[in-house]
Amino acid sequence: DGGITQSPKYLFRKEGQNVTLSCEQNLNHDAMYWYRQDPGQGLRLIYYSQIVNDFQKGDIAEGYSVSREKKESFPLTVTSAQKNPTAFYLCASSTDRGADTQYFGPGTRLTVL
Amino acid sequence: DQQVKQNSPSLSVQEGRISILNCDYTNSMFDYFLWYKKYPAEGPTFLISISSIKDKNEDGRFTVFLNKSAKHLSLHIVPSQPGDSAVYFCAASAYSGAGSYQLTFGKGTKLSVIP
Numbered sequence: 363d364g365g366i367t368q369s370p371k372y373l374f375r376k377e378g379q380n381v382t383l384s385c386e387q388n389l390n391h392d393a394m395y396w397y398r399q400d401p402g403q404g405l406r407l408i409y410y411s412q413i414v415n416d417f418q419k420g421d422i423a424e425g426y427s428v429s430r431e432k433k434e435s436f437p438l439t440v441t442s443a444q445k446n447p448t449a450f451y452l453c454a455s456s457t458d459r460g461a462d463t464q465y466f467g468p469g470t471r472l473t474v475l
Numbered sequence: 476d477q478q479v480k481q482n483s484p485s486l487s488v489q490e491g492r493i494s495i496l497n498c499d500y501t502n503s504m505f506d507y508f509l510w511y512k513k514y515p516a517e518g519p520t521f522l523i524s525i526s527s528i529k530d531k532n533e534d535g536r537f538t539v540f541l542n543k544s545a546k547h548l549s550l551h552i553v554p555s556q557p558g559d560s561a562v563y564f565c566a567a568s569a570y571s572g573a574g575s576y577q578l579t580f581g582k583g584t585k586l587s588v589i590p
Contacts, residue, residue, distance in 0.1 A: 366518075393575070404479070404564060404580035405519070412575050420577070452518055463509060464578060466518035 365389065366467035368453050373472045375447075383438045383470045385453035394436035395454040395464060398422065405452060411436055440472060447474045478502045479567050481581035490590050494552040498565030498581055501546065505567035509578070510539060510550045513562045522563075523550070555588045562586070 366387045375381045387394065393412050397405040407420030411430040425444025430436055436455075440447045450471050454464040480499045488494045496510075506527040511519035525532040525539045525548070532539050538551045552559055565581040 368518075402484075402582065404582045405566075405578075406580075407577060410575070410577070412573075418573075418575070450516070454518075462576070463521050463524060465521060466511075468518045469516065471516065 366453060366455055366465060368451075368467040368470050370470060371468065373470055375472070375474050377474055378442045380439055380441050381447075381472065383440065383451055383453075383472070385436045385438065385467060386434055387436075387453075387455045387467075388434060389455055389465065390433075391455035391457055391465075392433070393456045394430070395456075396420075396426070396428065396436070396438045397452045397454065399450045399452060399469075408438065408451075447472060476501075477581075478505075479565055479579045479581040481563075481565055481584045483584050484582070485585040485587070487587045487589060488555045490557055490588055491554045494550075494555045494559065494586055494588070496550040496552075496563050496565075496584050496586065498548045498550075499546060500548075500567050502567070502569060502579070503546070504569040505579075506570075507568040507576075508539070508541060508548050509566045509568070510537075511564045511566060512559075513564060513583070515562075519564060552586075555586075557588050557590050560586055560588045 369384045395410040396408040409428040411417035427439045452469045453467040456462045456464045509524040510522045513519040523537045541548045562583040564583045566578045571577040
């Protein structure tokens with residue numbers, strides 16, 4: 363089955379620690395995205411990548427970093443510089459043929475204690 | 476400054492009746508619009524989309540209407556079913572340069588379908 367996987371589903375970390383969230387897709391999509399959702403809020407774009415070894419900052423990139431070494435994988439690192447890291451993180455992917463539908467993974471709930 | 480607004484945080488509808496979810500946008504560069512359905516602690520699921528060159532798109536019980544002059548779109552669900560109870564997000568796409576498109580999301584409307 364084609365789809366997007368995110369792991370783990372729930373993640374707990376101590377304040378001051380970096381943490382990496384996994385996102386893998388087997389849809390052969392070129393573009394991948396990371397969003398953050400907070401209660402009562404829409405989804406806000408953190409980073410996106412259109413091709414391997416290339417990525418751009420979204421609206422709220424401060425305190426986050428990404429890499430895109432493989433087409434299938436787009437891991438997100440939440441660094442200690444992120445002031446409010448506790449949130450629901452969503453990964454998405456799409457073809458890179460113009461405006462196209464983004465398909466989402468199941469999300470990772472990060473709680474920083 | 477919110478470019479995509481869903482002004483109703485919640486909506487309750489009786490089972491079998493029509494649900495109408497509304498969305499307004501301000502950026503005239505948006506040219507593709509989508510609706511997603513989301514359950515708590517899960518990723519959004521794509522429902523239906525519409526291009527700016529159309530004013531209506533229908534898929535089963537779901538119909539999206541686009542009024543470009545008013546910068547308004549709506550999602551109609553007929554008939555509403557209890558399983559439709561979820562948060563619905565409106566999203567709009569615009570070209571953001573260097574060959575990429577970005578989605579801007581509204582804050583969502585929580586739909587409750589009452590049996």
